[in-house]
Amino acid sequence: MSVLVYTENWEGKFKKLSFELVSYAGKLAEMLGTSAVAVSVGNVANDELQKLGNYGAAKILSVKGTGLDKLDNQVFTSVLAQAAAQENAVAVVLSNNNTGKALAPRLSVKLRAGLVSGVTQLPSSLNPFTITKKVFSGKAFANVVVKTEIKVLTLAQNSFELVQVENKAVIQDFNANIDAGLFKTTVKDVEKQAGKVLLTDAEIVVSGGRGMKSPDNWGPIEELASLLGGATACSRPVSDEGWRPHSEHTGQTGKIIAPNLYIAIGISGAIQHLAGVSSSKYIVAINNDKEAPIFQAADYGIVGDAQKILPELVKAVHEVKAS
Amino acid sequence: MNILICLSNVPDTTTKIKLVDDNKNYEKTGIQWIINPWDELALTRALELKENADAKVEKVTVITLGGKEAEPTIRKALAIGADDAIRIDAEPQDAFFVASQLAEVIKKNMYDLILCGIESSDYNGSAVGGMLAELLDIPSVSAVSMININGGEISINREIDGGKEMVSVPAPLVTVVQKGIAKEPRIASMRGIMMAKTKPLNVVPAAPVESLTEYAGFELPKPKAACKMVSPDNVKELVDLLHNEAKVI
């Protein structure tokens, strides 16, 4: 028996997201009286793989092979299903990111295993296996019972605390049998977003709305984000207008994020916007309308003109960072 | 080329959720039902492709699993421009149940390109598209923000974590679409609404399928504590609070 966890690396390195997943899988395995086995696909050095052990993986299956450098959903599902069979997995944990959303549903069908996506907690009961997830874009939670022997779960990013343990994991090569006919996705071109903190990874996000008035006013937002080591975001009309790239749009129809701090500037706080950011640990609102709904969702707020407040905010953060 | 769009019928995104039956369910009356926002964008893109002669799209079909109450939503899709529609007569139970039912119908009459949304705005499953592809044993591409068809080749942009990829995959396939796939959802014209009344809406019975999960009950989020207001003349205090109280910077 085991809990299998699919980790992702970027150019041979694991991000916090993978350590969160392994921490979660380790705790789940503990509940189930078994151990966590991590799957890593691609070329990752052994000392990097060993890091997964420090978050609770007892064993690491390292999958190397040609054609595995690009995501093909059918191929990767087949690899994971084979690993799950070998390790006798009773649960498989993936991230609720783009890759996890692509693979988990396929794996669920292949293993005839009930899927619960976007979980943020460990199960509330094991018998029946019951787990909570957000529904209605955060307006409610549902308790979902998984009726099958094997469970597939996707974990929402930034929702589970890292758990460090003293542990040395066993690293094994894993050779999956992949039918050559299964490779059907040809990647023609890749555009990487280099050098920037990824919005979905960021612990601090500085976001601007229509109240910023013009794309020319984004300077202090970018400055604040880089000062805080965070990422920039925006509301939907801002990206629709082309003021900011689509990849920055947060909300129900954009990215769903859960940073530690979300600073909303000139954003009214429409329900569809909040759907993407309401899981943030702290929300700060800066808006010149004291009735703006964003203040209902915020922890800290300032009523005032963004153009005046932003430069002062940048200055004050500089001071705190310097002290 | 024939395109199929899987439409989920969901409460309007501004709906207030009220729990009933001992929190086992939510109040479904008095709600405005809409086409799931991503499915609406998928439909819009399919119609744009049909209008482009190079793409050689013959037909755009929509399919929904749902009771009779889902029909106004389906008619809306027909009014926007879909050629015909299928309703599988059953109540959705879980994503596996929905995907299996869809697969049963699709197997009998395969489509070249199947579009699903990245998630339904009610249960936020992000599951049906991928499950459907696995059940049909065909490729899938997820987080799709652009689809073009040219000379029979389907080219797709997908978002990866940290960038974008342009990929091509042979038909038949399932694409799971997100933002960017179309600019604005199309709205029905008066003529479209009139024409929709005569377009075929085929109702098919459900197949015997078991769900893998069950929704045991719901909870509402706890109300949030009041927002702490800081004077606009004292921005430094906000930074102090974030540093010392919240400890996030």
Ligand SMILES: Cc1cc2nc3c(=O)[nH]c(=O)nc-3n(C[C@H](O)[C@H](O)[C@H](O)COP(=O)(O)OP(=O)(O)OC[C@H]3O[C@@H](n4cnc5c(N)ncnc54)[C@H](O)[C@@H]3O)c2cc1C
């Ligand atoms: C199906 C559907 C899906 C949607 N999905 C999303 C989504 O994913 N994400 C999203 O963001 N929206 C989404 N929307 C749109 C959403 O309903 C709102 O229209 C949008 O979020 C508003 O953006 P905003 O707050 O930037 O602009 P506005 O609502 O125009 O608000 C601007 C705010 O700036 C304030 N302001 C003005 N001047 C200043 C100043 N000088 N200083 C400080 N504050 C100032 C104003 O008081 C106001 O509160 C969706 C809508 C629908 C129907």
Ligand SMILES: Nc1ncnc2c1ncn2[C@@H]1O[C@H](COP(=O)(O)O)[C@@H](O)[C@H]1O
């Ligand atoms: N009842 C349904 N009928 C048809 N398609 C559906 C249904 N439910 C979900 N879908 C499709 O699956 C996508 C993802 O839904 P979900 O997995 O429920 O988040 C939706 O955007 C639709 O394209």
